[in-house]
Amino acid sequence: MIAQPPPPQKRWISKTFPSSAEQWSAIESLTQSLNVSPFLAALLVQRGIHTFDEARSFFRPEIGHLHDPFAMKDMDRAVKRLQRAMRTEQPEKILVYGDYDVDGTTSVAMVYGFLKNYHTAIDYYIPDRYKEGYGISQQGIQWAAENGFTLIIALDCGIKSIDRVAEAKALGVDFIICDHHRPGLDIPDAAAVLDPKRDDCAYPYKELSGCGVGFKLLHAFCLRQQIDLGELYPYLDLVAVSIASDIVPLTGENRVLAYFGLKYINSSPRTGLKALIKIAGFSRELDITNVVFGLGPRINAAGRIQHAKAAVQLLLAESEEEADAFAMAINKHNNSRREFDSTITEQALSMIRQNETMLTAKTTVLYDANWHKGVIGIVASRCIEHFHRPTIILTQSHDKAAGSARSVPGFDVYEAIEECADLLEQFGGHTFAAGMTMPVDNIDAFRQKFEEVVSRKIKEEHLTPLIDIDLPIDFSEINDKLFRILRQMGPFGPHNMQPVFMTEDVYLVSDPVIMKEKHLKISVRQGRTGHTLTGVGFGFGHMADQLRYGKTFSICYQVEQNVYNGNVSLQLMLKDIRC
Structure with missing residues (x-):
């Protein structure tokens, strides 16, 4: 039997505390102008927010903060080619083509769902993960040509499909590529290639999801066609799902898109998402984490187990009966995916350990x-x-x-x-x-x-696994006002993560509780007269024996709200414990 190495101790990495005269001046200014504690002002300065106007833009994103879509390389060419395909005299057949993951399927549902309101000669195509593989396939191009399509809008794929695009062109099929992956040395010879990561693209935000790039195409199309943008904004719910599931940075334009997309998800979700929310068992307002772990895997499961077309059908469903049926089928796929996931993970870990x-x-x-x-x-x-x-x-x-x-x-x-x-x-x-x-x-x-x-x-x-700690904090700073402001700092995700705090010299005020044999619940206090707070650590049950009365330790955590039997209280979601 090969000896197993102990799990590595996590590294606690504390972010730089504001220290320059300019930063301290900003903290003082924000403390007064926002009427917040110096601690919260320091947290904002740490995230690059120095002025009242920057704070207002951060806490209150506006749809007007979105960039001009025509700043993206090839956008003018893309819109002109789309307009030509949609002309009244000689309309062309348009095929909306997308990858089989969440980013791809939400992109297809969005672009097809929007454009079909203005053009009837339109269809969509999702490649089979197992028969065709990732990206633009020969089979997909052949199907398009055989069925009379002369324009393909490729979403979340295509930036490296130089040969496929050339083959399509030889068959009389043009491409508008909407991608967000890194280009290779050469760019496909398409009618237009939209990708903010192109070296020659001056678009001010580089981290859009594939669905985000597709949204900018529709944004530009609406501006050129003088279509009320109010017709387009309800599709932001799909953009938010793509941003969350594709793990792109939640900064800049992505944060604006996700902020308003979540509003649509929580106030007036499309029928398909509503069915998915119901079958996932969510009863409260959804955040990015709920989308990542509750909605994304279910949408993904359609393409992982059978065919991703079912995910698009769900997202385009108009009746509740139809949506519920698709959601139920996709949920079954997700259950199968979990079984495969669990079994294969154990096999993989065993291969490493042996x-x-x-x-x-x-x-x-x-x-x-x-x-x-x-x-x-x-x-x-x-x-x-x-x-x-x-x-x-x-x-x-x-x-x-x-x-x-x-x-x-x-x-x-x-x-x-x-x-x-x-x-x-x-x-x-x-x-x-x-x-x-x-x-x-x-x-x-x-x-x-x-x-x-x-x-x-x-x-x-x-x-070594690391934990990024924003700031050290005393329990005296943790109150309802802090939590309200922390919540307004969302939506959280890469590059705008939910703040993690660290508190030293805390001690137990009662016995640790082990929940479901592996989770830990503790009541802790800092200082002899300080507040007592409850901490919950998922997977920390093994730490219970290391915690002793009278022995102080350090914790890092996120501040959450716990609702139980109608009672609302703040609790600490533990990230790590150091005895």
């Missing part, structure tokens, strides 16, 4: 021909929870090895994969997530080269 080389490696690269392709990305994330390092899970697909990569904070897995491109047939993705295909015979060589590349590039600190 191999001494894998236990000490800087990477994880695993392959099993029988693993379900639809969950390998999830399994990669699960493995990182146990072995904190860049991870690639591979399975067999069409006689090739298809894989999903996930990374750890601070390490660019896409760049590492790019250095192994000679062993790959296709790859694409982001800093923290990527996909690839390779010949099965190349797996061992790829595993060796990927390990070498990552070992050379990665820092030891990247291999």
Whole structure:
């Protein structure tokens, strides 16, 4: 039996406390102008908010804060090509084509759902994850040409599909590409290529989701056609779902889009989302976290288990009866996905634990021909929870090895994969997530080269789970006003995470409680006359024996609101404990 290494201690990384004269001046100014405590003002300055106007824009996003869509490279060309396809005299057949994940399916539902109000010769196409693979497929192009489509709007894919776009052009099919992935050295020869990550694109915000880029196309179309933007804004609920599920930064324009999208989700969700919310069991107002863990996986499950077209059908459903039926079917797919996820994760972890080389490696690269392709990305994330390092899970697909990569904070897995491109047939993705295909015979060589590349590039600190702590705080600062203002700092997500605080020298005021054999509930106090607060730590049950009366310890946590039997109170959601 190979000895298992102990779980690594998490690194507590405290963000820089405002210290310059300019920052202290901003804290003083915000304290007075916003009527908040210096602590809250420091938290805002720490996030780059220095003036009253910046704070107003942050706390009260406005739809007018959205950028001019025509600032995006090729937007004018895209709108003109779309207008030409929609002309009354010689209308063309338009195909809305999108990837099979949440970003792709919400994009398709949005663009198709909006444009069909102005053009009847329109349809949509989602590639089969297992038969066609990621991105623009030959089968999809062939289907479009055979059925008389002369314009394809590609969403959340296409930026690297140089050969496919050329093949389509030879068949008389034009492309408008709406993508947000990194381009390669060359840009496809399409009618228009919308991607804020293009080197030659001056668009001021680079981190839109694929659905966000599609929204900007519709935004520009409405401006050019003089369509009331009030007709477009209800589709922001789909943009918010894409932003949450694709884990893009919740800053700048994304924050505005998500802010208003969540408002639509919570006040007047489209019929399909309403059915999904109901079957997910949500009874309170949804936030980004609810979307990420409650709605996103269910939408994704359609394409992971069968075909993602069902997700688009759900999102386009008009009657409650139709929406409930699609939601129920998708929920069943999600239950199947969970079973696959759990089984394959255990198999993957076992493979690592039984191999001494894998236990000490800087990477994880695993392959099993029988693993379900639809969950390998999830399994990669699960493995990182146990072995904190860049991870690639591979399975067999069409006689090739298809894989999903996930990374750890601070390490660019896409760049590492790019250095192994000679062993790959296709790859694409982001800093923290990527996909690839390779010949099965190349797996061992790829595993060796990927390990070498990552070992050379990665820092030891990247291999240890970290907790970013915003500020130290005394319990005396934690009150209802603090919580109200913290809540207004949302929607939370990458680059605008929910604040994490740290408090030292706390102690127990009663015995720890173990919930469901693995979760911890504690009542703690700071100082002899201070407030007593309840802390809950999911998965922290093993810490109970280390906590003793009279012994002080440190905690880091988020401040949450607990509602139980009609009683509302503040509680601490524990992120870590140091005895």
